[in-house]
Amino acid sequence: xxxxxxxxxxxxxxxxxxxxxxxxxxxxxxxxxxxxxxxxxxxxxxxxxxxxxxxxxxxxxxxxxxxxxxxxxxxxxxxxxxxxxxxxxxxxxxxxxxxxxxxxx
Amino acid sequence: xxxxxxxxxxxxxxxxxxxxxxxxxxxxxxxxxxxxxxxxxxxxxxxxxxxxxxxxxxxxxxxxxxxxxxxxxxxxxxxxxxxxxxxxxxxxxxxxxxxxxxxxxxxxxxxxxxxxxxxxxxxxxxxxxxxxxxxxxxxxxxxxxxxxxxxxxxxxxxxxxx
Numbered sequence: 001x002x003x004x005x006x007x008x009x010x011x012x013x014x015x016x017x018x019x020x021x022x023x024x025x026x027x028x029x030x031x032x033x034x035x036x037x038x039x040x041x042x043x044x045x046x047x048x049x050x051x052x053x054x055x056x057x058x059x060x061x062x063x064x065x066x067x068x069x070x071x072x073x074x075x076x077x078x079x080x081x082x083x084x085x086x087x088x089x090x091x092x093x094x095x096x097x098x099x100x101x102x103x104x105x
Numbered sequence: 106x107x108x109x110x111x112x113x114x115x116x117x118x119x120x121x122x123x124x125x126x127x128x129x130x131x132x133x134x135x136x137x138x139x140x141x142x143x144x145x146x147x148x149x150x151x152x153x154x155x156x157x158x159x160x161x162x163x164x165x166x167x168x169x170x171x172x173x174x175x176x177x178x179x180x181x182x183x184x185x186x187x188x189x190x191x192x193x194x195x196x197x198x199x200x201x202x203x204x205x206x207x208x209x210x211x212x213x214x215x216x217x218x219x220x221x222x223x224x225x226x227x228x229x230x231x232x233x234x235x236x237x238x239x240x241x242x243x244x245x246x247x248x249x250x251x252x253x254x255x256x257x258x259x260x261x262x263x264x265x266x267x
Contacts (some may be wrong), residue, residue: 081143
């Protein structure tokens, strides 16, 4: 665990940079989180996925894997990888300030 | 392992996974590893060789069976595993269990893996051996390649044989 400053607020993150406490997240932090993950600009479609990740986390206590994310959000696997080339579920979770989803599929 | 395969922090950046078996339990681990690699942002290629070609064969990939003979892990007597229909029943049962865990059937899984940007390749020696052509394979197969081309493709990454 360590701390980082996003949008002027100090937050706790784990060793891989995921938020330890999702309540510390605010939407203003997302652009910087995205840049750190190699995404220069968050488009409306990125936001759709990020918001969906947070929604799923709030509902179920865990973020979805890529397959579940695609099935439930309606964004195709191909599009997800275009939006988040370095791993859609992983990066969207990081940008959404929720823990890394754990799943093998 | 080459030093290129690892970044400074020791993370794997690329994997090339060889699928050499045509049984259900021979194919799934490779697919799960390829899909999981892409989910982590790791570059992945799948190279299908020998009976592993069934996994990308249009007419066969929907009919991949669990090996019920010579599979001590099933804890089933060998003679029982060889009875007609046992392999089909066990395959059906396994498919049902996997469905509950949202593990897709092989054709759907392979299509999904291709959609993640992983490359699918068939081994030329095996394709020639079985008298197959590119038309026998699903559209997602990028190419039929030689072992030398496979090594070129795998350069700078880890190779996993299954």
